[in-house]
Amino acid sequence: MEKGLTVRKIVIAGVLGAVAILLGVTRLGYIPVPTAAGNATIMHIPAIIGGILQGPLVGMIIGLIFGITSFLNATIPLFKDPFIAILPRLFIGVMAYLTYRGIRNLNEYVAVGMASFVGSLTNTVLVLVLAVFRGYLAPGVAWAVAVTNGIPEAVVSVVLTLAVVATGMKIGHWGRKKSKISGDF
Amino acid sequence: MAREFELTRNITVGQYLPTGSFVHRLDPRIKLLACGILILAIAFCNSYGGNLIVLAFSCLLFRLSRIPLRYGLSGVKPAIPFIVILAVLQLLFYGDIASGGRVYLEYGLIVITSDSLRLVIVSALRFIEIIFVSSVLTLSTSTTQLTHGMESLLKPLGYLKFPVHEFSLIMTIALRFVPTFAMEMEKMIKAQASRGAEFGTGSWWQIFRRTKEMLPIIVPLFRVAMERAEDLILAMEARCYTPGGTRSRFRTYQTTFRDGLTLLFILCFSLLLWMYPFPY
Numbered sequence: 234m235e236k237g238l239t240v241r242k243i244v245i246a247g248v249l250g251a252v253a254i255l256l257g258v259t260r261l262g263y264i265p266v267p268t269a270a271g272n273a274t275i276m277h278i279p280a281i282i283g284g285i286l287q288g289p290l291v292g293m294i295i296g297l298i299f300g301i302t303s304f305l306n307a308t309i310p311l312f313k314d315p316f317i318a319i320l321p322r323l324f325i326g327v328m329a330y331l332t333y334r335g336i337r338n339l340n341e342y343v344a345v346g347m348a349s350f351v352g353s354l355t356n357t358v359l360v361l362v363l364a365v366f367r368g369y370l371a372p373g374v375a376w377a378v379a380v381t382n383g384i385p386e387a388v389v390s391v392v393l394t395l396a397v398v399a400t401g402m403k404i405g406h407w408g409r410k411k412s413k414i415s416g417d418f
Numbered sequence: 419m420a421r422e423f424e425l426t427r428n429i430t431v432g433q434y435l436p437t438g439s440f441v442h443r444l445d446p447r448i449k450l451l452a453c454g455i456l457i458l459a460i461a462f463c464n465s466y467g468g469n470l471i472v473l474a475f476s477c478l479l480f481r482l483s484r485i486p487l488r489y490g491l492s493g494v495k496p497a498i499p500f501i502v503i504l505a506v507l508q509l510l511f512y513g514d515i516a517s518g519g520r521v522y523l524e525y526g527l528i529v530i531t532s533d534s535l536r537l538v539i540v541s542a543l544r545f546i547e548i549i550f551v552s553s554v555l556t557l558s559t560s561t562t563q564l565t566h567g568m569e570s571l572l573k574p575l576g577y578l579k580f581p582v583h584e585f586s587l588i589m590t591i592a593l594r595f596v597p598t599f600a601m602e603m604e605k606m607i608k609a610q611a612s613r614g615a616e617f618g619t620g621s622w623w624q625i626f627r628r629t630k631e632m633l634p635i636i637v638p639l640f641r642v643a644m645e646r647a648e649d650l651i652l653a654m655e656a657r658c659y660t661p662g663g664t665r666s667r668f669r670t671y672q673t674t675f676r677d678g679l680t681l682l683f684i685l686c687f688s689l690l691l692w693m694y695p696f697p698y
Contacts, residue, residue, distance in 0.1 A: 238584045238661045240654050247591025248647040252639065254592060255599050261635065275632070282640065294585065298592055305552060314461060368537065374507060389629045396633055397640045 238290065246291045249279040250298035257302040274386065276303065277325050281352040281394055284326030285333045285345060292326015299325075316367060321359030328355040342399065349394035350387050357383035434560045441483035441558045446567030448677040452684040453555045459688035460547050466536070467696035469543040475687070476550035483558045493549045501545065505538045565589045570671070584661050595646065602642050603635065610634045 255261075256276045263274055280299055284292025300319030303312050312318040329352030336344035361375040361383075370378070436442065441449070460472055480487045510528050523530040559567070569586035576582045611617065617631055 238581050240659055240661060241651050243584050243588055243661060244591060244647045244650045244654065245644075247588040248595055248643045248650070250588060250592035251595035251599055252643050254596050255603065258596070259600070259603075261603070261632070275636075278636075294588055298589070305556065315457065316461075369504075369508075369541065371508070392626070392629050393632065393636055396637055400637050400641065401644065 242287050242291050245287050246283060246294045249283045249291075249295050253277075253279040253295060253299040254302045257299070257306055275389060275393055277322070277353060277356050278349070278390055278393055278397070280322065280326040281329040281349045281390065282397060284328075284330035284352065285348055285394075285398065289327045289330040292330050293323050294326075296322040296325045296327075314367060314369070317360055317363045317369070321356060321363055324359060325352045325356050328352055341402070342395065345398045346391050346395050349390045353387040353390040354383060357386060435485055435489070435557045437484040437558075439482065439484040439558070441479070441554065444680060445671050445673050445677045446559050446563040447571050447671060448673065448681050449555060449559055450564070450567045450571055452681055453551060455684055455688050456551055457548055459691045460544055460551070463544070463691050464536075464540060465696035466540065468691050468694070469540055469547065472547045472691065473543060473550075476547050476554070479551065479554045483554055485554065485557050489557060490550045490553050493553050494546055497545065497549075501542050505542060508538050508541075509534060561593050562590075565593070566667070566669075566671070581661070583665075591650070595643075598646070599639065599643065603639055606635055606638050606642075 253276055256279070276299055277296075280292055280295040283295040297319065300322035303322070304315055304318035329348040332351040333344050333348035336347055357379060361370065361379055364370045365372050365375050456472075460469075463469055463472065476490075477487065480490055509530055520532045521529065522532065522535065556564075565586050568589070569582055572580070572582045572585070607617070615631075615634055617635075
């Protein structure tokens with residue numbers, strides 16, 4: 234994989250960032266689940282996919298875009314704190330990438346599934362740890378949210394990421410790969 | 419029912435009210451910097467007095483930028499139930515952690531102290547203030563100005579090999595494609611619905627079913643996104659775009675005396691908030 238940012242990485246980060254913003258501003262980014270919070274977010278999926286396809290840097294940038302969107306659109310006081318809204322989101326794509334790279338040799342699809350599971354849990358755990366640390370939630374409440382919201386969210390994210398990535402792989406290249414200059418993912 | 423299909427109408431990314439006020443005419447770099455400093459000051463301000471002053475100041479900001487206050491309030495309105503629920507939870511379960519101050523009520527596990535009460539009220543106020551300040555920023559600055567401002571603010575990071583220009587290009591691409599994808603998604607939802615797909619009909623406890631309902635939209639959405647990306651990559655490479663090259667811009671920003679004065683004022687105001695020991 235090429236070092237630094239190539240045209241391909243810049244564009245894919247931008248485009249997946251746009252998807253993250255879109256999922257955030259419409260209600261489509263939330264899937265109702267039977268928990269206290271009421272919603273499982275799927276807005277972190279572009280960050281996971283970006284991490285899997287184009288490496289940790291792209292994942293981190295999409296995470297940053299997702300963080301900024303959720304900071305600007307937040308309706309819960311928790312996410313109006315830049316430390317909680319932006320900082321944990323940077324690591325979603327990175328963790329997803331590391332997991333994917335670790336298991337890829339075993340089985341491609343298992344690797345993608347595990348990567349999205351880990352990425353989603355990274356989001357939940359880091360957000361809650363910082364929320365407790367900054368004094369928004371009591372530790373007991375945070376544990377309850379982690380179990381009741383984090384697990385369904387991770388399940389939802391595994392299903393969707395696998396569907397999206399598998400479709401891309403089955404069809405062959407993502408879209409018709411037109412450019413002959415930039416490298417493959 | 420038809421409302422569910424109208425995605426483009428609800429998108430307020432880059433909503434911008436050109437009233438041409440003093441705040442609008444400020445240099446976007448200065449505005450971003452001042453806004454960041456103010457939000458940091460708010461995040462660290464723990465007293466009732468300080469928070470009330472910031473609240474008054476953010477209302478004054480709306481007045482100064484000639485933006486109706488209801489734009490700010492519309493951001494607060496959907497949050498009210500969350501604020502109330504969170505406040506109750508914090509009030510009930512936070513007593514043993516924020517245990518300083520006077521004890522107002524003690525009943526079994528539930529302890530309400532003056533410290534936990536302060537935490538609840540201050541975090542609600544803080545939330546409203548941050549919504550107000552950030553909506554003044556986004557309503558008085560166009561997205562182009564915002565990304566350009568961010569790029570030149572982050573320029574010092576370039577010495578640390580941080581790809582500042584590339585990053586702002588990514589932000590521009592992302593903002594540019596949001597309305598496009600919203601339109602595509604609207605088309606896809608309509609196409610699926612006309613073929614009998616059902617959205618949002620599963621009960622709220624059927625996680626897998628609700629997720630499955632999303633698949634016919636999410637999968638094509640990513641596919642469309644990647645196809646657009648391929649087109650854009652080809653177009654950029656055909657025009658010999660190289661990441662990391664130096665380039666100049668058609669419009670440049672000039673920082674005036676007025677901008678400096680504003681920044682100085684915000685800096686002093688934030689320092690005052692942070693340092694001054696408010697009695698309450």
